[in-house]
Amino acid sequence: MRKLRNLKAYLTISFIAAAIVGAITLFGTRTESHAIIAALVTFIVMLVVIATLDLSVKQEPQDPNKPKLS
DSSP states (O other): OHHHHHHHHHHHHHHHHHHHHHHHHHHHHOOHHHHHHHHHHHHHHHHHHHHHHHHHSOOOOOOTTSOTTO
16 A cells, blocks of 8 residues: 555656646747657656655664664
8 A cells, every 4th residue: 555655646746847847848938849848758757766766765664762773
């Protein structure tokens, strides 16, 4: 269940970033094709970056009362 929740979060964050970049590009260049391309590239890049960052964090359960380096 945790993985499905992460997937939804990844897609939501990537979609929001793509929408922002697409809107900025559309208002800046006034061409729909450039805005769509920029939004799609942003969506893919953000999805890969967020997933890579999540993979780099090791999630292990730990007792909060026990020191980490012992």
